[in-house]
Amino acid sequence: MKSSSMIVGVCGVMVAALGVPQTVPPIAAQTTAQTAIVPAQLPPGRVSEGLRGVYVTGDPLRLTSENMNVGKRISFVACPYMRDSDPTPLWYADYDGETYFLRAQQNLSAAVRHPQLKHKVLVEGVISPESRVGNGVVLNPLRLSVLPEVDVNCDRLLPADGSRIMNPKRPPGPGVDGGEREAGAERNRQNAARLWAFEYQPDPVERAVKVFEIPFDFDGGIGAYQAYGQVVAAVKYARDVDASKVEIIGHRASVLLSNGEPLVERAGVEKDRAQTVTTIFNDYPFDPGTVVTRWESEPRAADGGADWDKRTATVIVTPASR
Amino acid sequence: MHAKEPVVRSNVVRAAILVATAALAANAVAQQESTTGTLAAISGFVEPGASVLFEPHMEFPNEQGTIAVTFEGPAFNTKGHPFFTPGPNGRACISCHQPIDAMSISVKTLRERWDVTQGSDPLFDMSDGGNCPNLPRAERSSHSLLLDRGLFRVGLAWPPKDAAGKPIEPEFTIEVATDPTGCNTDATYGLKSAQPTVSVYRRARMAANVRYLESAQAPQNTKTGLPLVRDPVTGIHSSMSIMSDARVPSLAQQAQDASATHMAIPITRAEANVLVEFQRKVHAAQQSSNVGGRFDAPNTPPALGVKALIEGRGNPPINGNDTDTGVFLLMDEWKGPATPGDKAAEFKASVTRGYDIFFFRPLWLRDTFGINNIGLGNPYKQTCAFCHNTQITGHDDVPGWMDLGTNNFPHAAAAPELPTFKITCKAEAAPHPYLGREIYTHDPGRALISGKCADVGSLVMQQFRGLGSRAPYFANGSAKSIREVVDFYDRRFNVGYTDEEKADLVNFLLAL
Numbered sequence: 078m079k080s081s082s083m084i085v086g087v088c089g090v091m092v093a094a095l096g097v098p099q100t101v102p103p104i105a106a107q108t109t110a111q112t113a114i115v116p117a118q119l120p121p122g123r124v125s126e127g128l129r130g131v132y133v134t135g136d137p138l139r140l141t142s143e144n145m146n147v148g149k150r151i152s153f154v155a156c157p158y159m160r161d162s163d164p165t166p167l168w169y170a171d172y173d174g175e176t177y178f179l180r181a182q183q184n185l186s187a188a189v190r191h192p193q194l195k196h197k198v199l200v201e202g203v204i205s206p207e208s209r210v211g212n213g214v215v216l217n218p219l220r221l222s223v224l225p226e227v228d229v230n231c232d233r234l235l236p237a238d239g240s241r242i243m244n245p246k247r248p249p250g251p252g253v254d255g256g257e258r259e260a261g262a263e264r265n266r267q268n269a270a271r272l273w274a275f276e277y278q279p280d281p282v283e284r285a286v287k288v289f290e291i292p293f294d295f296d297g298g299i300g301a302y303q304a305y306g307q308v309v310a311a312v313k314y315a316r317d318v319d320a321s322k323v324e325i326i327g328h329r330a331s332v333l334l335s336n337g338e339p340l341v342e343r344a345g346v347e348k349d350r351a352q353t354v355t356t357i358f359n360d361y362p363f364d365p366g367t368v369v370t371r372w373e374s375e376p377r378a379a380d381g382g383a384d385w386d387k388r389t390a391t392v393i394v395t396p397a398s399r
Numbered sequence: 400m401h402a403k404e405p406v407v408r409s410n411v412v413r414a415a416i417l418v419a420t421a422a423l424a425a426n427a428v429a430q431q432e433s434t435t436g437t438l439a440a441i442s443g444f445v446e447p448g449a450s451v452l453f454e455p456h457m458e459f460p461n462e463q464g465t466i467a468v469t470f471e472g473p474a475f476n477t478k479g480h481p482f483f484t485p486g487p488n489g490r491a492c493i494s495c496h497q498p499i500d501a502m503s504i505s506v507k508t509l510r511e512r513w514d515v516t517q518g519s520d521p522l523f524d525m526s527d528g529g530n531c532p533n534l535p536r537a538e539r540s541s542h543s544l545l546l547d548r549g550l551f552r553v554g555l556a557w558p559p560k561d562a563a564g565k566p567i568e569p570e571f572t573i574e575v576a577t578d579p580t581g582c583n584t585d586a587t588y589g590l591k592s593a594q595p596t597v598s599v600y601r602r603a604r605m606a607a608n609v610r611y612l613e614s615a616q617a618p619q620n621t622k623t624g625l626p627l628v629r630d631p632v633t634g635i636h637s638s639m640s641i642m643s644d645a646r647v648p649s650l651a652q653q654a655q656d657a658s659a660t661h662m663a664i665p666i667t668r669a670e671a672n673v674l675v676e677f678q679r680k681v682h683a684a685q686q687s688s689n690v691g692g693r694f695d696a697p698n699t700p701p702a703l704g705v706k707a708l709i710e711g712r713g714n715p716p717i718n719g720n721d722t723d724t725g726v727f728l729l730m731d732e733w734k735g736p737a738t739p740g741d742k743a744a745e746f747k748a749s750v751t752r753g754y755d756i757f758f759f760r761p762l763w764l765r766d767t768f769g770i771n772n773i774g775l776g777n778p779y780k781q782t783c784a785f786c787h788n789t790q791i792t793g794h795d796d797v798p799g800w801m802d803l804g805t806n807n808f809p810h811a812a813a814a815p816e817l818p819t820f821k822i823t824c825k826a827e828a829a830p831h832p833y834l835g836r837e838i839y840t841h842d843p844g845r846a847l848i849s850g851k852c853a854d855v856g857s858l859v860m861q862q863f864r865g866l867g868s869r870a871p872y873f874a875n876g877s878a879k880s881i882r883e884v885v886d887f888y889d890r891r892f893n894v895g896y897t898d899e900e901k902a903d904l905v906n907f908l909l910a911l
Binding site: 159161164165166168182184185187190191192193194195196223225226227234249250251252253254255256258259262263265266269273298304305309345353356357360 | 615616617618619621623624625626629634636715717718719720721722723724725758759761763765766771772773774775776777778779780781782784785827829830831832833834835
């Protein structure tokens with residue numbers, strides 16, 4: 078491993094080669110250099126959550142060509158691959174001669190779920206003007222869906238290329254926010270207990286029929302962390318307005334890929350979605366008959382827009398009349 | 400409640416006071432009195448129905464030093480206590496949850512009981528203490544899985560039923576590929592019998608430190624996105640980490656399940672609650688090292704020894720995978736250069752290095768259902784402490800079932816003595832995320848309860864305390880030693896530990 082404190086300029090980007098000792102798995106140990114970049118080189122607050130600073134290859138020609146595509150929506154299925162970095166690995170996928178940055182490894186609090194080797198991933202996003210991460214074009218917004226069937230051809234784990242992520246969000250190893258996390262867990266427990274209580278004390282809310290759209294991965298189940306919270310938000314509203322009716326409707330959808338081909342979700346996913354949301358509602362004490370569940374088997378048509386918005390279960394909460 | 404009974408103070412307990420004194424431990428052998436009138440021939444083994452004093456602090460020798468078992472309450476005579484009172488088959492809870500084995504039971508103890516009793520100990524009841532009930536009880540070979548791997552038979556009805564008793568439509572079919580026990584192919588006890596049953600073989604878990612296992616960190620199962628199961632009696636969300644397949648939501652139901660299946664006596668919820676209250680007050684941990692000295696000595700890392708378990712916040716537990724909390728707090732007291740030749744200091748330094756490896760050394764967690772598939776990605780670059788995260792005990796603070804690879808091929812160690820099942824996932828079901836739709840496994844694990852293909856081979860992880868007294872390890876007893884546990888992880892995740900790192904990890908784990 079090269080050890081140096083030299084600072085060099087590459088394509089106008091300041092790169093520092095650091096000799097930071099670390100204990101890493103074998104694949105990372107294959108790296109021949111470690112480089113760093115000052116976080117200020119990234120558009121603040123834009124590039125993918127999970128990255129507060131990352132090495133960027135500042136290739137002006139590529140940036141120029143990307144500018145022509147900024148705002149272009151792109152959807153494709155590919156094998157994702159991971160490149161190790163210090164300390165946080167990065168996910169990429171290649172499509173039509175281009176490399177796309179998918180995300181940095183984070184934890185379950187990430188808004189976008191992580192890809193998986195042994196599985197293809199459906200990538201849906203919009204090309205962002207943000208600088209490349211590694212050599213990958215940034216997509217923002219971005220949705221990733223791990224396709225359920227095993228594909229052993231998706232198996233690329235690459236050694237570190239010298240990139241060093243500065244201050245990544247929730248890098249490998251222990252966290253530093255234990256107290257905050259414990260406080261959050263305690264709040265969750267208390268909120269759940271309050272919401273579950275038969276004698277619930279409602280919060281004052283505007284009483285109206287309210288619609289909640291619960292997002293799902295393509296062909297898949299609930300995105301465990303965030304979607305659960307969105308269903309619970311619907312549960313809370315239903316309790317706050319003493320709902321007379323909660324209608325849960327599972328949907329099936331499709332995606333229009335960038336190559337022009339449609340990708341339709343499996344039959345039955347609409348039922349699974351409806352039942353998943355119903356299961357969460359049934360964890361709370363609603364009167365019998367309040368929660369009504371149905372599903373629509375006809376896939377919602379794709380139009381090449383934000384097709385991911387159609388992969389939902391709809392929750393319609395009707396307040397009790399006073 | 401037994402104030403008028405003469406108390407026989409056994410050396411099981413006396414050894415607790417005068418620890419690691421081999422002479423006393425041996426003396427204990429001669430003095431323990433069982434209800435049958437026979438003399439216990441094994442040092443420290445407590446027979447069901449025995450009249451011994453269960454004291455607030457007891458210690459028993461093991462290979463590393465001593466294991467401490469404590470009770471938060473006054474000493475009591477075990478005679479008549481529900482935990483120690485035998486059922487119709489002669490077994491009590493104490494049968495398989497022995498203080499000398501950190502409230503579990505080791506192969507060493509099982510073999511000693513076999514030798515001493517010539518197989519007549521109720522432990523060897525054919526209902527689950529043999530490879531199959533149809534085998535001759537007197538033959539050692541009929542109990543080979545118990546005597547060689549510490550495994551009790553767990554017979555589970557197939558297909559499974561939900562909590563309301565409604566049959567679950569499984570997402571897969573199950574076939575017996577091989578079964579040297581013969582139980583799964585038996586006309587009376589097997590998969591195709593009148594009452595279809597799948598027999599799997601598992602270790603007994605610790606009946607100590609259980610208050611750390613009970614309560615949930617969150618109302619939802621972060622691994623599935625669904626609500627945690629609620630205890631139907633209390634309405635409280637379950638940790639779903641109590642039994643190896645999470646089939647019951649509370650300690651009370653575990654007690655009822657165990658009493659009915661292992662002791663042949665159904666008990667009420669109220670009776671189970673008595674057992675639970677007892678278990679909540681029992682803690683166990685390594686208390687001293689033959690090399691490093693006592694763990695209640697000054698300047699000992701605070702997580703070591705049983706005191707930390709008594710004083711720790713067990714319910715709800717804390718996720719300790721943070722530098723400001725620590726799974727096993729901090730171990731700075733033992734850090735620092737060791738004087739060459741100072742064996743105690745070298746041991747202590749090794750333990751702290753092992754903890755640092757556990758806490759800080761990244762590895763590629765890969766192809767593991769229950770981790771990689773829950774949104775974190777595959778692989779996931781993390782440390783041991785990411786999964787073994789609960790402060791003081793080291794189990795997972797969310798429902799901890801995962802397919803580590805101890806049951807499923809290709810990662811499972813060769814075990815021709817265990818049954819092998821072929822699982823075929825139905826076309827409409829989601830497959831196992833890394834093994835696909837055709838899986839060979841020694842134990843389908845959680846899938847025998849949930850009926851889900853993705854759950855095949857997954858079992859709930861165990862706590863880390865008292866490891867030195869309860870070999871073998873993993874739910875199927877596939878690791879005879881802690882070194883074999885470390886070797887398994889090294890192979891499974893291609894970590895590349897050095898021999899020194901492995902030795903440090905072993906010292907750290909055995910110090911817990």
